Amino acid sequence: MSQEMFEKGLEIRREVVGAEYVDRSLAQADDFSRDFQHLVTEYCWGAAWGRDALTRRDRSLLNLVMLGALNRSHEFKLHLRGALRNGCTKDEIQDTLIQLAIYAGIPAGVEAFRLAREVFDAVEAEEGGAA
Amino acid sequence: MSQEMFEKGLEIRREVVGAEYVDRSLAQADDFSRDFQHLVTEYCWGAAWGRDALTRRDRSLLNLVMLGALNRSHEFKLHLRGALRNGCTKDEIQDTLIQLAIYAGIPAGVEAFRLAREVFDAVEAEEGGAA
Amino acid sequence: MSQEMFEKGLEIRREVVGAEYVDRSLAQADDFSRDFQHLVTEYCWGAAWGRDALTRRDRSLLNLVMLGALNRSHEFKLHLRGALRNGCTKDEIQDTLIQLAIYAGIPAGVEAFRLAREVFDAVEAEEGGAA
Amino acid sequence: MSQEMFEKGLEIRREVVGAEYVDRSLAQADDFSRDFQHLVTEYCWGAAWGRDALTRRDRSLLNLVMLGALNRSHEFKLHLRGALRNGCTKDEIQDTLIQLAIYAGIPAGVEAFRLAREVFDAVEAEEGGAA
Amino acid sequence: MSQEMFEKGLEIRREVVGAEYVDRSLAQADDFSRDFQHLVTEYCWGAAWGRDALTRRDRSLLNLVMLGALNRSHEFKLHLRGALRNGCTKDEIQDTLIQLAIYAGIPAGVEAFRLAREVFDAVEAEEGGAA
Amino acid sequence: MSQEMFEKGLEIRREVVGAEYVDRSLAQADDFSRDFQHLVTEYCWGAAWGRDALTRRDRSLLNLVMLGALNRSHEFKLHLRGALRNGCTKDEIQDTLIQLAIYAGIPAGVEAFRLAREVFDAVEAEEGGAA
Numbered sequence: 121m122s123q124e125m126f127e128k129g130l131e132i133r134r135e136v137v138g139a140e141y142v143d144r145s146l147a148q149a150d151d152f153s154r155d156f157q158h159l160v161t162e163y164c165w166g167a168a169w170g171r172d173a174l175t176r177r178d179r180s181l182l183n184l185v186m187l188g189a190l191n192r193s194h195e196f197k198l199h200l201r202g203a204l205r206n207g208c209t210k211d212e213i214q215d216t217l218i219q220l221a222i223y224a225g226i227p228a229g230v231e232a233f234r235l236a237r238e239v240f241d242a243v244e245a246e247e248g249g250a251a
Numbered sequence: 252m253s254q255e256m257f258e259k260g261l262e263i264r265r266e267v268v269g270a271e272y273v274d275r276s277l278a279q280a281d282d283f284s285r286d287f288q289h290l291v292t293e294y295c296w297g298a299a300w301g302r303d304a305l306t307r308r309d310r311s312l313l314n315l316v317m318l319g320a321l322n323r324s325h326e327f328k329l330h331l332r333g334a335l336r337n338g339c340t341k342d343e344i345q346d347t348l349i350q351l352a353i354y355a356g357i358p359a360g361v362e363a364f365r366l367a368r369e370v371f372d373a374v375e376a377e378e379g380g381a382a
Numbered sequence: 383m384s385q386e387m388f389e390k391g392l393e394i395r396r397e398v399v400g401a402e403y404v405d406r407s408l409a410q411a412d413d414f415s416r417d418f419q420h421l422v423t424e425y426c427w428g429a430a431w432g433r434d435a436l437t438r439r440d441r442s443l444l445n446l447v448m449l450g451a452l453n454r455s456h457e458f459k460l461h462l463r464g465a466l467r468n469g470c471t472k473d474e475i476q477d478t479l480i481q482l483a484i485y486a487g488i489p490a491g492v493e494a495f496r497l498a499r500e501v502f503d504a505v506e507a508e509e510g511g512a513a
Numbered sequence: 514m515s516q517e518m519f520e521k522g523l524e525i526r527r528e529v530v531g532a533e534y535v536d537r538s539l540a541q542a543d544d545f546s547r548d549f550q551h552l553v554t555e556y557c558w559g560a561a562w563g564r565d566a567l568t569r570r571d572r573s574l575l576n577l578v579m580l581g582a583l584n585r586s587h588e589f590k591l592h593l594r595g596a597l598r599n600g601c602t603k604d605e606i607q608d609t610l611i612q613l614a615i616y617a618g619i620p621a622g623v624e625a626f627r628l629a630r631e632v633f634d635a636v637e638a639e640e641g642g643a644a
Numbered sequence: 645m646s647q648e649m650f651e652k653g654l655e656i657r658r659e660v661v662g663a664e665y666v667d668r669s670l671a672q673a674d675d676f677s678r679d680f681q682h683l684v685t686e687y688c689w690g691a692a693w694g695r696d697a698l699t700r701r702d703r704s705l706l707n708l709v710m711l712g713a714l715n716r717s718h719e720f721k722l723h724l725r726g727a728l729r730n731g732c733t734k735d736e737i738q739d740t741l742i743q744l745a746i747y748a749g750i751p752a753g754v755e756a757f758r759l760a761r762e763v764f765d766a767v768e769a770e771e772g773g774a775a
Numbered sequence: 776m777s778q779e780m781f782e783k784g785l786e787i788r789r790e791v792v793g794a795e796y797v798d799r800s801l802a803q804a805d806d807f808s809r810d811f812q813h814l815v816t817e818y819c820w821g822a823a824w825g826r827d828a829l830t831r832r833d834r835s836l837l838n839l840v841m842l843g844a845l846n847r848s849h850e851f852k853l854h855l856r857g858a859l860r861n862g863c864t865k866d867e868i869q870d871t872l873i874q875l876a877i878y879a880g881i882p883a884g885v886e887a888f889r890l891a892r893e894v895f896d897a898v899e900a901e902e903g904g905a906a
Contacts, residue, residue: 122777122780125777151734152734152737152738152757152760152761152764153738153757153761155738155742155826156738156741156742156745156753156757159742159745159818159822160745160750160753160754163353163814163818163822164353164354164750167349167353167814167818168349168350168352168353169350171346171349171810172342172346173340173342173343173345173346174312174343174346174347174350178309178312179350181305181309181312181313182312182313182316182347182350182351183350183354185313185316185317186316186317186320186350186351186354186355187354187751189317189320189321190320190354190355190715190749190751190752191452191453191454191715192715192751192752192754192755194754194755194758195751195754195755209304210413210414211303211304212304212305213414214304214414214415214417214418215302215303215304215305216305216313217418218298218299218302218417218418218421219299219300219305219310219313219314219317220313220317221299221418221421221422222294222295222298222299222618222619223295223314223317223318223321223618223619223620224317224321224618225452225615225616225617225618225621226422226426226615226616227449227452227454227457227616228452228454228618229418229422230422230454230456230457231454231456231457233414233415233418234456236414237414237415240414253384253387256384282603283603283606283607283626283629283630283633284607284626284630286607286611287607287610287611287614287622287626290425290429290611290614291614291619291622291623294421294425294429294619295619298421298425318620321584321618321620321621322584322845322846322847323584323620323621323624325623325624325627326620326623326624341806341807344807345807345808345810345811348811349810349811349814352811352814352815353749353750354749354750354751355749356746356747356748356749356752356845357746357747357815357818357819358747358842358845358847358850359749359845359847360811360815361815361849361850362847362849362850364807364808364811365849367807368807368808371807425615426615426616429611429615430611430612430614430615431612433608433611434604434608435602435604435605435607435608436574436605436608436609436612440571440574441612443567443571443574443575444574444575444578444609444612444613445612445616447575447578447579448578448579448582448612448613448616448617449616451579451582451583452582452616452617453714453715453716471566472675472676473565473566474566474567475676476566476676476677476679476680477564477565477566477567478567478575479680480560480561480564480679480680480683481561481562481567481572481575481576481579482575482579483561483680483683483684484556484557484560484561484880484881485557485576485579485580485583485880485881485882486579486583486880487714487877487878487879487880487883488684488688488877488878489711489714489716489719489878490714490716490880491680491684492684492716492718492719493716493718493719495676495677495680496718498676499676499677502676515646515649518646544865545865545868545869545888545891545892545895546869546888546892548869548873549869549872549873549876549884549888552687552691552873552876553876553881553884553885556683556687556691556881557881560683560687580882583846583880583882583883584846585846585882585883585885585886587885587886587889588882588885588886687877688877688878691873691877692873692874692876692877693874695870695873696866696870697864697866697867697869697870698836698867698870698871698874702833702836703874705829705833705836705837706836706837706840706871706874706875707874707878709837709840709841710840710841710844710874710875710878710879711878713841713844713845714844714878714879733828735827735828736828736829738828739826739827739828739829740829740837742822742823742826743823743824743829743834743837743838743841744837744841745823746818746819746822746823747819747838747841747842747845748841748845
């Protein structure tokens with residue numbers, strides 16, 4: 121393992137997905153899941169997200185259409201929150217999900233809009249609750 | 252059909268995919284394929300690409316990861332040329348395909364890099380030939 | 383948008399999916415989801431379902447195998463109810479799901495039969511409750 | 514193996530895919546592929562296609578959307594010829610592929626229309642040559 | 645149907661998935677699902693699992709990556725329990741899921757590790773409760 | 776990058792896929808593809824294939840079903856040669872592809888058996904030519 125790449129990935133991952141979530145994932149890792157958690161942090165977040173030619177906003181939008189097309193609802197919702205953290209506007213997300221619906225099919229779009237509403241409602245409730 | 256949306260889609264489609272290719276697709280359309288060609292133009296290029304909240308460069312990058320994840324090689328190559336036309340740099344495309352490889356799997360990435368090389372070689376040959 | 387195609391799609395959508403569900407979807411639409419709801423109604427229900435060469439019964443069966451192969455459970459259940467509304471018999475649905483299991487794999491079939499049982503049970507309960 | 518189911522499947526398979534193709538597939542089968550050829554004949558063509566509640570025309574249309582959604586081009590073309598043999602009209606196939614494009618995404622539709630044109634052209638050439 | 649292959653499949657299915665689960669599935673089968681239950685038992689468990697060149701441990705690992713790649717969570721969990729019954733160690737399963745994550749993409753891996761934890765926790769609780 | 780993991784991955788990759796192919800891939804890498812080639816070598820071949828709990832024979836069989844399910848024909852053929860290099864017998868590969876056909880669907884199996892025949896024929900021709 122490259123410690124440097126891991127550290128870089130850890131920093132990005134905490135900023136995008138939320139420090140609390142990431143720290144809990146790593147803390148809860150046991151002998152079965154620890155290597156995978158490290159792999160994700162180093163390669164996915166360090167080696168891919170850590171590259172320079174795209175912004176985090178770009179990567180968030182790419183992830184939304186990939187996770188929508190691949191039908192991974194749990195990760196889709198996590199990355200929709202990440203997209204908001206990375207500064208994507210609701211209008212940009214709307215256009216992104218319509219692009220998804222056309223290219224990956226209407227059912228992928230229907231699912232994505234349903235999940236997005238769940239996330240927006242939850243985020244609003246949290247922000248309201250925190251006020 | 253909305254004639255207005257069709258016209259809007261036709262203009263965008265010709266600019267992104269290339270006027271020659273699009274005009275040939277529409278001219279060659281027969282009773283079997285004509286309605287579909289019109290649907291693609293109006294719905295995909297008008298109603299999706301014609302929206303305002305993302306740039307064409309953004310949409311090109313989204314399409315590359317979707318077409319790579321969905322394993323549609325022919326369309327991938329067409330849209331890689333479109334990405335170049337829309338001003339995406341090679342560095343941006345490289346980062347996009349690495350993001351694809353991590354999220355959709357290494358074989359999706361291997362295929363995408365192979366197809367990209369084919370397109371780059373063909374484009375270079377055409378530009379050389381045109382000089 | 384073509385108002386005519388939207389109206390045609392709306393009528394078909396209400397008849398197949400259920401007027402209550404569709405009216406609620408459209409009424410609940412906000413700035414984020416309204417354009418997508420209109421797109422689905424116009425293109426999916428107007429431009430595709432509104433064509434003449436297949437019956438609604440045919441389209442329901444096609445949708446069941448597509449939604450099963452694409453692994454979209456929520457939409458699968460919605461369209462299974464639509465299939466019943468469109469006059470598909472249980473025997474036809476059974477043969478359709480066995481065809482799905484062979485071509486898309488046994489796990490797709492297992493999931494489809496499980497979801498079908500949920501829908502049949504719910505429909506029976508509703509009809510019992512309405513008696 | 515059930516000899517009876519195998520015989521039933523063999524008959525249907527020869528009628529739908531063409532006797533020449535099927536006989537060659539079975540004759541060319543070696544120790545590596547023989548069991549699989551028998552499994553396909555018995556299980557896919559006997560146990561699924563041999564059922565009563567759907568017509569062959571119905572099954573052909575189901576297969577076109579499944580093979581299109583699953584992105585299996587070789588089998589798609591084989592079953593498009595089967596669809597013609599089973600009496601599906603070009604209009605029915607057109608509506609089927611448009612339904613596919615909406616639910617499985619525009620690139621699935623573009624690919625399906627391209628493959629269909631190849632098959633139609635080949636069939637016409639053969640019929641012309643046989644005249 | 646081949647009664648012999650059905651019997652062979654039934655025995656293997658009961659040993660791998662658990663006799664209680666299988667007996668309940670078959671007992672609950674009604675006119676809609678009975679043929680499918682028999683098809684699964686005969687072909688999937690008899691004609692595939694009943695072959696000699698791979699061990700049950702091998703087949704369990706193959707199934708985990710296929711079900712993970714195909715995104716079938718319910719079946720994945722069932723077969724993870726089967727893998728434990730077939731003698732797969734946690735270390736072997738860990739390596740299998742990491743192989744899945746690389747080839748089918750990080751989201752497939754994240755989901756698989758999450759489901760595995762659910763299964764391990766449930767198995768531990770059952771064993772604790774049975775002590 | 777971890778130089779140690781890269782070296783480990785490079786050694787395994789050359790042994791499984793063939794030194795000539797790998798050396799050519801790395802030698803031909805340009806500014807666009809070099810980082811990806813390194814990522815594949817380090818991450819896929821070092822961090823996944825380099826783990827201890829599964830044998831190379833196990834991993835080859837896992838890859839065949841994943842690449843078959845994911846519909847990646849080019850990589851499937853490459854890894855079928857790798858499977859032979861890793862000591863998988865034809866009987867094991869046959870059982871593996873039948874397992875694939877049942878779980879990922881008959882068309883995935885048909886395609887896999889067709890590609891396998893191509894590889895076996897090519898390997899035989901090479902060995903004949905080398906005699």
